[in-house]
Amino acid sequence: MRHILSILIENEAGALSRVTGLFSARGYNIDSLTVQTTEDPTLSRMTIVTHGSDEVIEQITKQLNKLIEVVKVIDLNESDHIERELMLIKVRATGKDREEMKRMADIFRGRIIDVTEKTYTIELTGPGEKLDAFIKALDSTVILETVRTGASGIGRGERILKI
């Protein structure tokens, strides 16, 4: 099953490699990983999307907690949460495609952030499925390049991850 883990970790050199090293050494999967410092510059927050049985996720959580720099780990799946991912997608936009691309971007609430005579670059945020759906909706031959950030997640409502 897919899980989304939020990790508060000391903002120190090497902390990220400890986390990724743990995953590779113990044979766990990382589907996506995003990390950035928080409003407290001494802390970073990671969002890791992974999958595995409940037992595997329990072990991952325990092993992460064992790392000295890890302050807190929560599994966002345990309650309602919001996920967002950012995609930049460069598409061929010529002739009648040019209008079509504009319309598609609007429908998906994307923004065209770069324009040339032959291309559009569209910025799109949302849950991963929405981004997948956008790619699917396009004729694959018009897609020149995509880049995605991986998910960031946060609990809904009052639920917060803080020390």
Place this chain on the structure above:
Amino acid sequence: MEISGSEILVRCLQEEGVEFVFGYPGGAVLEIYDAIFRQTAFKHVLVRHEQAAVHAADAYSRSSDKVGVALVTSGPGATNALTGIATAYMDSIPLVVISGQVGTSAIGLDAFQEVDMVGCSRPIVKHNFLVKDVRDLAETIKKAFYIAATGRPGPVVIDIPKDVSIHKTEYKYPESVAIRSYSPPTKGHPGQIKKAVQLIAEGKRPFLYVGGGAVQGRAGKEVTELANILGIPVTNTLMGLGALDGTHPHFVGMLGMHGTYEANLAMQYCDVLIAVGARFDDRVISVPNHFLSNPKKIIHIDVDPSSIAKRVKVDIPIVGDVKHVLTDMIAQLRESGLRPNPSALEAWWKQVNEWRKPDSLLYTPSTEVIKPQHVIQTLWNVTNGEAIVTSDVGQHQMWAAQYYKFRRPKQWINSGGLGTMGFGLPAAMGAQLANPDAQVACVTGEGSIQMNIQELSTCKQYHTPVKVLSLNNRYLGMVRQWQEFFYGTRYSESYMDALPDFVKVAEAYGHVGFKVENPADVEPVLKEAFGPSLKERLVFIDFRTDQTENVFPMVQNGRGLNQMDLPPHMAGMQQAPFENNRDYGNLS
């Protein structure tokens, strides 16, 4: 006054009460060695190989209550130390390993003797540090000792670039250390302990399974008290040997791959299992499915939450320091007066004693050829069971574990988790330095000893009069046993030709050597080795043992604990002779 990083390091080690630093100098640590030269508070032990430095520091810790310290140079010095670090990591031994590093301005440029030690050691340490600024040095050392020794102990590496050892700053050693992201558990949850006590009292076939956590957690006294109060059978794992006295009437022997018949069957057929500082390792329970095939309730006490429910599902997890948890559990037992049902317990003991009767450690004595088991038994007699015993890895290790009845925690020192050949001799050295008055025996084999035999030189330099018992069967014995069992006796590369004359080797290093071929000589030679005339000497005894002897019982990989290969006199014995078979699952 400002002092250099090297001087700070030396001062910090003094503040931590370090007695011995095991190490080997090199370019990146010359400043540190210069500072060591100018102090007298601790002694430096110059080993002959960095792996041995870490093993010696490790055994120094295992045989005392202190943190072991090793010091190595950058590059090859650091990588040579890795096997020792991994050994300590697998067995949860508190160590601080200091490695030199090239200067900060050279890091990352493939400088001479540069290796990314933080990267290399990351998967095999509890934590590691690269100190980039001398102003962080003292605090880092304080943190390292704290992290190494608390919670589930483990090795911590501090990588110190050469310029950091030269730069100067004001020295101040922090009195305490607080790491917001690290809070090792101490007390167990009282509610969970209460539930555990209830469950034990409801059990008909309770069994106490004690691992290395009880030894590292200094909980020998509490384990013994719990065993006495409950009156139930107890097993120690390989790492837990000595947690309960091996001669205690409730002790049913070690369990696992080479455990006794009674310990393995009790483990398999108990209905309430109390696991104390033990982690259901594959060498202990083999495959979880087999182990859990008979319904049982499991109480698991461990300081490391990730050890709980890693391999088996646990009914009552108790996260906490073993010593604290057992103390609370004993108090609750006393207060509540709850005990296992006496008649059920009597039936359980009757069964366990049935299993004990055939004596699965019985072997066929010989007057022709030396039986390795006989050597260990004689060692036990000659040393009154009081010696600190280190071992290498292989058949001799298992025989030492099976036949030397360890009486107290920290008396048995071996590489359990990693199975490191070459561990025994440097470990004996470290243990002897920690316990100068103790008798220290290193049980080894002709294969293992040659992996770090150069430490005979260190032993000479520092007068560590350990007794090396080499059970020499001219084979990598455990490899040979497996080839015999599983590879159609194709002894591929397990025979070592061109063995040295070990007596001459010992003598060449300035020690005393004996070669023993006749079983009648085993006892007199051991008596002499441990006797007053050779008290101050290292004695190397080359026992030419039976080449065909195997370690029994044995649980083959993938089999259940009730499917042992038994010694010849028990061959064909039914292995599940449990009369209350129908009782399984009655514990609700």
